[in-house]
Every structure is written in C-alpha cells, then in structure tokens.
Amino acid sequence: EADFMEKALDELGFTPLFKGLKARPARPTKLYRKGKNFVLILPGNPMAAYLSCFIFAKKIIALLSGNLDNPLKFHATMGMDLKLKSGRNNLILGNLEKDIFTPFNENKFGSGMILPLIKSEFLLISEENTSELKKGDEITLLKI
Numbered sequence: 001e002a003d004f005m006e007k008a009l010d011e012l013g014f015t016p017l018f019k020g021l022k023a024r025p026a027r028p029t030k031l032y033r034k035g036k037n038f039v040l041i042l043p044g045n046p047m048a049a050y051l052s053c054f055i056f057a058k059k060i061i062a063l064l065s066g067n068l069d070n071p072l073k074f075h076a077t078m079g080m081d082l083k084l085k086s087g088r089n090n091l092i093l094g095n096l097e098k099d100i101f102t103p104f105n106e107n108k109f110g111s112g113m114i115l116p117l118i119k120s121e122f123l124l125i126s127e128e129n130t131s132e133l134k135k136g137d138e139i140t141l142l143k144i
Helices: 004-011 046-064 115-119
Strands: 015-019 030-034 037-041 073-078 089-097 100-103 122-125 138-143
Touching: 004 015, 004 030, 004 037, 037 046, 046 115, 046 122, 089 115, 100 122
Parallel strands: 073 100
Antiparallel strands: 015 030, 030 037, 073 138, 089 100, 089 122, 122 138
C-alpha cells in the first residue's frame, strides 16, 4: 500500500501529530502540522473517510475556533448485547428510540459501505479496552 500523502508532507516539512488510530474503521487517519497549517489525511473507503472527517475535522475546527463544547452528545441506554474487539476504539453506528440505542445491522458492516451511514443517526465510540457492551449499559452517543 503506497502512502504518497505521507511522503509528500514529510518532504514539505510537515510534522506528524499522529499516524493512524486504534479505531475501526478509521485506522488510516493521520494528522500533520506545519506552523499554523494542518493536514488531515482520511482513509480511502467511504464510511471510514466520513466517520474520520466527522470525528476529527469537526473537532479540530471547533478547537481551533475556541469552541470546547460538544452540543451533539446524547446519553442513552444500550439496546442489545454487543461483542467488540478490545485494544481499539470501535465506531458503532445506529439509531436511538426512546433513549435506547440499537446498532445498525448488529454492528456488522464494511468500511466501504455507505448504507449504514444513510440509515444511522448516531455514533457510539467505545473505549479502547472494551470487549463487550451489555443491554442496559449507560452510553454516550454523538449525533451525526
């Protein structure tokens, strides 16, 4: 896999702030800086690129603008048991009904799919070391 952006930014004197994430499906996301300029490198797959942009680009712009609040956070209850891969943050798309969060298609999707993005209104980002969410767990969601 060739990463031409990384090579080009290195040659232009940009410094990497991070080179990848422990998150599915946003792992290839990278952030570089040179002076006051930032470059966010997004994954090539549609869902991974959208979620990376939603999470990081919006947050970076908000922070650079002095906005530390996140009005799009919601508290809810997990609507089903869900096994997760620990050691990374899992990005879980789904919907909220009467404060109950239901993952789209039981969290089964590929990073190139767009249907989960179209059919989901909320995003749950698991803690890195979480291997399971239980029905009834209190969770925090982001509105997408």
